[in-house]
Amino acid sequence: MPTQDQVIGALRSVIDPELRRDIVELEMVRSVDVHPNGVVDVMVSLTTPGCPIRSHFQTGVAQAVHELEGVTGVNVSFDVLSDNEKTALSRKLGRGGLPEGALCSCRSAPAFWRVTTWSRVSGI
DSSP: OOOHHHHHHHHTTOEETTTTEETTTTTOEEEEEEOTTSEEEEEEEESSTTOTTHHHHHHHHHHHHHTSTTOOEEEEEEEEOOHHHHHHHHHHTTSSSOOTTSSOEEEEOSSSEEEEOOOTTTOO
């Protein structure tokens, strides 16, 4: 069974493709719980509730942690950075704000989330 430090070390391989840094360095790993039966629970903070790369983090975290000896299962959950945390992240990155596309505009609709993303490559 891995230690919490080993899990955090493994999570350094999960890179935020928009911010180009690992989720540990970006302080996006909210919590890590290693259970005696080998199941590991990881909570990751996203920049927005409708984060279009959520599945990237889901897959990356699960794969990175599953590679550790003694892991029998991985549960990945998500929450959202507060406005203060987003501001601190911007400062940490040495920017006035997060890169274009790192945040998307979300409007709650009765039955679904409407997500709009911006891309520098496609101009969408």
